Amino acid sequence: MIDVYGMSSPNVVKITIMLEEVGLPYRQHHINVFAGDQYDAKFLSISPNNKVPVIVDDDGPGGATLPVFESGAILVYLAEKTGQLLPAAGIERTTVLEWLMVQIASVGPMFGQLVHFTRYAPAGNDYSVQRFTSEVRRIFGVLEKRLGASACLGGAAYSIADVATWPWIRTVCAIYPFLVEAAARGDALAEWPALGRWFATVQGRAAVARGVTNGDRFLQNDIAAFGAADPDAFDRFFNRGKYTR
Ligand SMILES: N[C@@H](CCC(=O)N[C@@H](CS)C(=O)NCC(=O)O)C(=O)O
Known part of the structure; x- marks a missing residue:
């Protein structure tokens, strides 16, 4: 089983489309970036650049559990795992x-x-x-x-x-x-x-339609998260104000 950590964004929809294309089962988990979930130590341990998407594959190479971050790396990983959508050489x-x-x-x-x-x-x-x-x-x-x-x-x-x-x-x-x-x-x-x-x-691809529908399931969570965010939360999200580095 693959766990997908994400929000409603094109970078995450890439992954739900890919999982539909290659036919791997997955579960979705919302990360509330407006509340700063991406800076939690546990999340940072699987996504050191504090961004979604991230996947965790409980059946990685050699049967080990493997987290993969960065959408491009995730797409290459899933393509190589399944032998689909990326020529071998x-x-x-x-x-x-x-x-x-x-x-x-x-x-x-x-x-x-x-x-x-x-x-x-x-x-x-x-x-x-x-x-x-x-x-x-x-x-x-x-x-x-x-x-x-x-x-x-x-x-x-x-x-x-x-x-x-x-x-x-x-x-x-x-x-x-x-x-x-x-x-x-x-x-x-x-x-x-x-x-x-x-x-x-x-x-027009059926897998794309399913991937979009599933990716958009994060939308309701994001609308609520966005609505609950105060100016400080937006400053933290955008690294500005007192969060400027
Ligand atoms: N290069 C990254 C970009 C991912 C990205 O920008 N994710 C955004 C949402 S679309 C994010 O997690 N932002 C939270 C933050 O930067 O704190 C990828 O392709 O995976």
Whole structure:
């Protein structure tokens, strides 16, 4: 059995989608990041970077219990455990890992910063909003070019590179100001047709639908956690105010 520690976020939905894709049973545990659960000593012992998602596999290598943190590492671990969604060797494997790294190094951090500056930062951060909007649009262009030339991000076959990237595209279509107008017309990705085609194809997978439903089960917990958080809790979450380092 695999235990998934998470919240309602695209980084966690990657993992519920992956577990559905490979058919491994799992249990979900909510981490209240607004109450500081991610800094509990017990949680830090399995997630030293104080972030979700984390999994604990009670049937790891040699039958040992193994915690794995960082969503990219979790996807690689689950792919290797099951022999699915990551070629075992060769250029095909390298290509999948390249596009997985694009998600981990560019899509996640840049998209996440834009969420922060458009939703949570105090007013007066025009430079940051502009900087991250521009960077996100550049990355959309990179994905568009890739998906114009390849059916999936990691090559012809669906892989962990797609599993990692799709939940972020899903989330940002719902919340980015520069996508909202097209989203209101029902076609948020009109400007990026190859990305839109890929998005719809991945969305049509039954495992993706189940993974999204399960990932979204954390939403009610997060809405309650968010509602109960006071200004001090947000300062701790965002490492600002008296929590500035
Ligand atoms: N690179 C990490 C990013 C994970 C991440 O940013 N998790 C956020 C939620 S989406 C989190 O746990 N934030 C709590 C915190 O930073 O204190 C991954 O891909 O797993």
